[in-house]
Amino acid sequence: MTDLLAPGPLPVRTRRSFSSHPAWLCGALLILTLGLAFADLSQRLPSGQWLQAMFAPQAGNMAQLILHFSWLPRLCMALLCGAVLALAGTLMQQVLRNPLASPTTLGVASGAQLGLLVATLWAPWLLDFGREWVALAGGGLASLLVFALAWRRGLAPLTLILAGLVVTLYLSALNVTLMLIQQQDLNAVFIWGSGSLSQNSWNSVQFLVPRLIVGLLLLLPLLRPLALLELDDSGVKSLGVPLRFLRFSTLTLAVYLAACVVSTVGVIGFIGLAAPALVRLLGARTFAQRLCWAPLLGSLLLSVTDLGIQRLAGSLAELVPTGAATALLGAPLLLWLLPRLRLAGGQPHSGDGQHFSRHPFPARRLLPLAVALACALLVALGLGRGLDGWQWSLTDASLLDWRWPRVMAAAAAGCMLALAGCMIQRLTGNPMASPEVLGISAGAALGLIALLFLLPYSGPLAQLALSGLGAGLTLVLLLGLSRRSGFAPERVLLIGISITALFDALQVILLAGGDPRGQNLLGWMSGSTYFVGPQMALWVLICSLVLLVVALPFGRWLELLPLGDGTPRALGVPLGRSRFVLLLLAALLTAGATLIVGPLSFIGLLAPHLARLLGMARAVPQLLGAALLGALVMVAADWLGRTLLFPAQLPAGLLASLLGGAYFMLCLYRR
Numbered sequence: 001m002t003d004l005l006a007p008g009p010l011p012v013r014t015r016r017s018f019s020s021h022p023a024w025l026c027g028a029l030l031i032l033t034l035g036l037a038f039a040d041l042s043q044r045l046p047s048g049q050w051l052q053a054m055f056a057p058q059a060g061n062m063a064q065l066i067l068h069f070s071w072l073p074r075l076c077m078a079l080l081c082g083a084v085l086a087l088a089g090t091l092m093q094q095v096l097r098n099p100l101a102s103p104t105t106l107g108v109a110s111g112a113q114l115g116l117l118v119a120t121l122w123a124p125w126l127l128d129f130g131r132e133w134v135a136l137a138g139g140g141l142a143s144l145l146v147f148a149l150a151w152r153r154g155l156a157p158l159t160l161i162l163a164g165l166v167v168t169l170y171l172s173a174l175n176v177t178l179m180l181i182q183q184q185d186l187n188a189v190f191i192w193g194s195g196s197l198s199q200n201s202w203n204s205v206q207f208l209v210p211r212l213i214v215g216l217l218l219l220l221p222l223l224r225p226l227a228l229l230e231l232d233d234s235g236v237k238s239l240g241v242p243l244r245f246l247r248f249s250t251l252t253l254a255v256y257l258a259a260c261v262v263s264t265v266g267v268i269g270f271i272g273l274a275a276p277a278l279v280r281l282l283g284a285r286t287f288a289q290r291l292c293w294a295p296l297l298g299s300l301l302l303s304v305t306d307l308g309i310q311r312l313a314g315s316l317a318e319l320v321p322t323g324a325a326t327a328l329l330g331a332p333l334l335l336w337l338l339p340r341l342r343l344a345g346g347q348p349h350s351g352d353g354q355h356f357s358r359h360p361f362p363a364r365r366l367l368p369l370a371v372a373l374a375c376a377l378l379v380a381l382g383l384g385r386g387l388d389g390w391q392w393s394l395t396d397a398s399l400l401d402w403r404w405p406r407v408m409a410a411a412a413a414g415c416m417l418a419l420a421g422c423m424i425q426r427l428t429g430n431p432m433a434s435p436e437v438l439g440i441s442a443g444a445a446l447g448l449i450a451l452l453f454l455l456p457y458s459g460p461l462a463q464l465a466l467s468g469l470g471a472g473l474t475l476v477l478l479l480g481l482s483r484r485s486g487f488a489p490e491r492v493l494l495i496g497i498s499i500t501a502l503f504d505a506l507q508v509i510l511l512a513g514g515d516p517r518g519q520n521l522l523g524w525m526s527g528s529t530y531f532v533g534p535q536m537a538l539w540v541l542i543c544s545l546v547l548l549v550v551a552l553p554f555g556r557w558l559e560l561l562p563l564g565d566g567t568p569r570a571l572g573v574p575l576g577r578s579r580f581v582l583l584l585l586a587a588l589l590t591a592g593a594t595l596i597v598g599p600l601s602f603i604g605l606l607a608p609h610l611a612r613l614l615g616m617a618r619a620v621p622q623l624l625g626a627a628l629l630g631a632l633v634m635v636a637a638d639w640l641g642r643t644l645l646f647p648a649q650l651p652a653g654l655l656a657s658l659l660g661g662a663y664f665m666l667c668l669y670r671r
Contacts, residue, residue: 022282022293029300036307037075044071073199078303078322080208081197081261082271086298089272090290091219091254094226095247099280100161102272103139103258107167109269111142112262114171117178132211135259142167143255149669163668166437169500170661177654197265197306197322204264211260218253226250227287269327269501271298302326327505331498335481362621365614369628373411376632380407380639385646405537406529410638410652411631412537412544413596414603418630419551420589421604422611422623424475426558427582430492431612432667434604435471435590436657438496442503443474444591445599460539460595468591474499475583503599528651529596529638536596543592548627551585555620558582597653602660603630609667633659 045053045063054072057064089102103109115138119126126134147155149163199205225241236243261268275298276290284290306322381403382394393399421434435441447470451458478499482492532540557578560568569575590604597603611625637659638652 022279022284022289022297025278025282026293026296026300029297029304033300033303033307036304036311040071040307040310041067069201070199073202073205074197074306075303076205077197077199077208077265078306079299080205080212081265081268082275082299082302083295084212084257084261084298085268085272085302086275086294087291088254088257089298090276090287090294091226091250091257092272093276094229094287094290095250095254096155096160097229098160099277100273101164102270102276103254104168104267104269105161105273106164107142107146107171108139108255108258109262109267110168110171110175111145112136112139112259113267114138114175114178115141116263117175121178131263132256132260135263136256139255139259139262140252142171143251145665149665152669159668163665165501166661166664166668170658170665173654173657173661177650177658208260208264212257215253215257215260222246222250222253223291230287266321266323268302268323269505270331271302271326274298274326275301324505327501331502331505335495335498335502362614362616362618362625365616366621366624366628369614369625369632373628373632373635376635376639377407377411380635383639383643385643401534405532405534406638406642407635408537408541409529409532409596410634412540413593413653414607414630414632414634414656415544415627416547416589416593416630417597417603417634418607418626419548419623420586420593421630422608422626423551423554423558423582423586423589424604425608426562426619427579427586428479428492429562431609432605432664433492433496434602434608435586435593436599436602436604436660437500437664438475438478438492439499439503440471440474440478440496440587440590441594441599441604442500444468444471444587444594446470446503446506447591448595460536463595464543464588464591467594468588471590471594472584472587474503475587479583528598528641528649528653530649530651532596540592540596547585547589547592548623551589551623552620554578554582554585555618555623558619558623597634597656598651602657602664603633605667606630606633606656606660606663609663 041047041050044067049061049064052058053061053064053067057068059065085103088108092101092103092106093099112135115134116131118138119131119134146160146164146167149167150156150160153159225236225246228236228239228241229246231239233243258272276294279290279293279297282293284293302322305325309322309325378394381400383390383392384399384403385391417435420440424433424435424438424440425431435444444467448463448467450470451463451466455462478492478496481495557568557573560571560573561575561578561582565575568578593603607626607630608622610629611622614625616622616625634652634656637655641650641652641655644650
């Protein structure tokens with residue numbers, strides 16, 4: 001296997017803002033774990049029955065049986081899974097010399113989950129060989145995809161993590177697609193996939209322990225060579241260490257350990273990142289120190305999180321996935337770590353449009369796009385599948401009354417997302433930015449979810465206002481966190497994806513409580529236009545046309561702002577006011593689109609790039625071309641979603657995200 005690492009020691013710079021030894025934090029977490037455990041035990045049983053319940057529960061005592069077969073196995077699983085994920089993250093960070101590497105950020109967890117879902121649905125006989133091997137295959141293939149995407153950049157740390165997070169988002173979209181196809185198992189799969197530690201026996205512990213022992217035994221002969229990776233490659237090779245074999249075997253072992261956890265409890269996010277990073281910040285500089293303290297800290301972090309969930313959620317604790325709760329810890333940690341880590345490589349090429357040929361008459365490209373959109377609208381309205389097969393009809397009033405609101409809403413949402421993506425790309429100077437990737441759509445979705453839970457009967461204007469507020473605040477947060485790095489494109493993308501993970505965790509916790517509104521929101525979050533009525537369709541269509549007309553006069557600002565501060569200021573552009581207006585407009589566009597197709601579609605990335613490829617590099621032609629292309633892609637996705645698997649339907653936003661996510665990975669590979 002070829003070399004998987006850029007040469008040089010692990011490039012990390014940290015600040016010691018608190019005690020310089022991990023023992024302090026581990027001790028504090030241990031005390032907190034014991035306190036929560038004793039408080040929980042005191043509520044369940046008198047102290048005199050604790051030992052009996054743990055080792056020999058009475059058959060007729062339900063409280064003792066629950067403690068023995070549910071509470072205690074859950075605590076053991078939290079300690080085991082936290083330690084194993086932290087160990088896997090430590091191994092990945094050591095072998096890749098990347099302080100942001102972990103099973104979550106490299107796509108291993110999502111790949112393992114996808115492998116298990118595919119095997120469960122279509123090849124259950126594979127599980128007879130051991131579900132950990134199926135998870136290992138899925139996680140291994142996801143890791144290979146991540147390495148392939150980052151290969152041309154020499155596996156630079158930022159590029160590698162960006163590729164891992166993009167693959168994670170894409171595989172998560174595939175997982176949601178499978179969940180929607182299998183509606184009967186939706187709720188259970190949804191909670192398990194988010195990382196549930198709920199137990200009803202000791203079977204999971206008995207399954208996990210021997211496999212972990214095997215993994216640890218395989219790790220023992222690798223410990224000494226791995227410690228030598230603190231040196232550069234030439235120094236390691238001079239000592240006779242086979243680097244390629246060491247890296248390949250260590251990564252395989254780390255993926256196997258993570259796959260064992262995923263196959264047992266689902267995806268537990270960010271523990272593999274948080275524990276090694278925290279012990280490094282606390283002074284564990286050598287590999288031996290991190291290998292000792294990181295698993296201990298990971299087990300305590302996960303156990304404290306899970307015990308806290310049981311304490312706060314009460315009777316709903318079984319429905320709240322612990323994996324989502326750990327993302328509430330891991331995503332802010334990643335946001336805090338990024339400015340403090342000096343990561344080598346991964347700097348993007350400068351410029352925005354110079355890599356694309358510019359058409360001398362871009363207006364000539366707009367007419368064919370408009371004709372293509374008109375044809376797509378006609379096909380979407382007239383052609384469909386019914387009980388009698390394919391049918392064409394533009395005269396059936398009942399069919400048109402059902403189809404036209406969906407088609408118009410999809411076109412309007414695609415237009416608004418494309419406009420927002422085009423404006424954000426030019427405003428940030430980052431051609432790989434979009435509302436979905438930067439977390440702006442997730443912020444709009446979170447604002448809308450909060451409104452629907454607090455005021456379920458609010459109108460479209462209130463929904464647009466609060467989702468716009470969520471999108472705007474997210475955009476301000478993103479720019480504020482990116483200012484310190486000089487808005488370096490890949491750091492901006494990492495911050496945006498971290499914000500998306502944080503908001504997704506909040507959404508999962510809100511939706512996992514069993515509220516009927518949560519199940520309706522799940523379909524909306526995947527981008528379904530099924531429930532769009534005529535009034536909403538007309539409202540969104542008018543909104544998109546108005547915002548398009550409003551956006552076009554700002555073409556001059558969008559042309560000049562990517563050039564930096566000096567040139568626009570010299571030409572009389574009011575920098576503060578122009579950026580505020582454009583940010584506000586982008587937030588409104590994102591909010592309006594998110595109301596229809598949910599928070600993830602990648603149209604905001606795909607459409608502006610396609611417009612550039614067609615030669616529309618100037619601001620106004622690109623805005624118009626992107627709007628037409630975004631509407632075209634969303635109309636096509638909506639039509640395919642309701643015809644491909646008839647009578648089952650796939651949401652338009654989900655299909656668009658699969659297409660746009662593939663294009664994003666292609667862009668990342670070509671950079």
